[in-house]
Every structure is written in structure tokens, then in C-alpha cells.
Amino acid sequence: MNSFLTEDILKLLIAAGLGALIGVEREYHSKSAGLRTMILISIGSTLFTVISAKLGGDAGRIAANIVTGIGFIGGGIIFRENNRVVGITTAATAWATAALGMCVGIGYYEIATVSSGIVLFVLYALVPVQNIIKRRNQLRNYRIVCKFQQKTLKNYEMLFRELDLDAKCGIQSRVGDTITGTWIVQGSERKHEKLTKILLNDPEVIEFDF
Known part of the structure; x- marks a missing residue:
């Protein structure tokens, strides 16, 4: 198998893994965008980035289009419920997941891995801090x-x-x-x-x- 093709497949697998890690947390908390959504967002952004590199197009324009597409998804996640706006954290998570996929797509594995760790830290570890603030x-x-x-x-x-x-x-x-x-x-x-x-x-x- 072509070495470049093998690397591209590896990128998709890494993107799926990082998306799954983040998606598990959203799924556990019964959010509107859960496991499958985060995996698809991560894979999709990686795939668009890989394709744009192979076609030799304007990488900046492709990246901007990915961000715009995620904006539409985020708009569908955010909604009003009982006079409250909900889904903002999940929309922001989808946005961050797309950025992780783009990092994987251009081969910045270290940045993608560290960034996913930070995202998971925010989603898991900061919940107790948020609860303390809400109580006060x-x-x-x-x-x-x-x-x-x-x-x-x-x-x-x-x-x-x-x-x-x-x-x-x-x-x-x-x-x-x-x-x-x-x-x-x-x-x-x-x-x-x-x-x-x-x-x-x-x-x-x-x-x-x-």
C-alpha cells in the first residue's frame, strides 16, 4: 500500500479516536451532540484538510469553510429551554473537535493530542469548580x-x-x-x-x- 495512503488512513483513525474520547463525555451527559457526532466532526474536518492538501488548493480557504460548516452545526445544537440558552458548551466542543481534526489532517499530531487533553480536562475536571460557583x-x-x-x-x-x-x-x-x-x-x-x-x-x- 502506498505510504502516503497509509498515513492518510492513520490520520483518519487518530481523528476518530480523539473525536470518540470527547464524544464519550458528551454522550455520558446525554447531550444533543454525542459520541457519533463528535467522531464524524473530527473525521470530516480531517478528511477535508487532507483532500485540500492533495488538490493543492488554498488551505486557508478550506479551513475557513470548515469553520463555517461547524458554525451551522453549532447553531443547530444551541436552543432555548425554559428561558435558558442551552447547548453552548456542546457547540463549543464541536468547534474544538473540528479544530483537532484539522490538526490531525495536516500532521500536527502532538498539538492535536495535547489539545484534546485540554478539552477533556475542561469538560471533566472543571465541572466541580462550576458547581461551586453555581452554589455561591x-x-x-x-x-x-x-x-x-x-x-x-x-x-x-x-x-x-x-x-x-x-x-x-x-x-x-x-x-x-x-x-x-x-x-x-x-x-x-x-x-x-x-x-x-x-x-x-x-x-x-x-x-x-x-
Whole structure:
């Protein structure tokens, strides 16, 4: 077998392996782009890079097109769920995986290997750090519906201050004898839980969500 062909096959196998390592983590956490997706992204970017080198085209233009293609995939991964934007980390992972595939395609195996290790470190090792930050500081969107009375919503703003929660008032609306208020509230997980408990036991609250 031609030595160049053998090297190209090796590149595809390495790309598949690196994509699989990253894909396993995404699959384990039940993300929209998991094992197969990351392998295909890695192999695809490697294959495009190898082909562009063989055709003698503008490598920079091929690389730019790969990045553009990954941008479309990333746009499909990111979506809104319950007033939150989710999938950004998975989209960024797909973007990084494509870059790894390109590194393998041009023969920069060391850079690809080290970079994949860094990606895995970010996805695995930094989760506890992220959880600590979330426990100490969370941002939640609260919507409270209650019976309309004068200064009703002001009472809840006072409650936020009493619990040392930073609240920014959003849309307020009244329908019949009920009034709805929304706030963006920032504070520790413990304070949020205390607020939730108070709202659950408040007879004036018809419904609320966050």
C-alpha cells in the first residue's frame, strides 16, 4: 500500500479516536451532540484538510469553510429551554473537535493530542469548580402571580432585599384581580432555596416559577 495512503488512513483513525474520547463525555451527559457526532466532526474536518492538501488548493480557504460548516452545526445544537440558552458548551466542543481534526489532517499530531487533553480536562475536571460557583452565585428568572393589592409586588421586592438577593424588576402585568411580576434574581443557592420555601408557603401566591 502506498505510504502516503497509509498515513492518510492513520490520520483518519487518530481523528476518530480523539473525536470518540470527547464524544464519550458528551454522550455520558446525554447531550444533543454525542459520541457519533463528535467522531464524524473530527473525521470530516480531517478528511477535508487532507483532500485540500492533495488538490493543492488554498488551505486557508478550506479551513475557513470548515469553520463555517461547524458554525451551522453549532447553531443547530444551541436552543432555548425554559428561558435558558442551552447547548453552548456542546457547540463549543464541536468547534474544538473540528479544530483537532484539522490538526490531525495536516500532521500536527502532538498539538492535536495535547489539545484534546485540554478539552477533556475542561469538560471533566472543571465541572466541580462550576458547581461551586453555581452554589455561591446563581441567576434565576422568577415569575410570581398573586392577587392584586396595592404594593403587592413591592412586598416581594422587599423580601428579596431581606434575603440579600439582588433583584432586577422585569415585566409586570395585571389581568382582572391578579397581578404578575417578573424579576431576575441573583444570589447563592441557599438563599434561593429559602426564597422558594417562603413563596411556597405564601397564601397570596397563586403560582410562581423560576
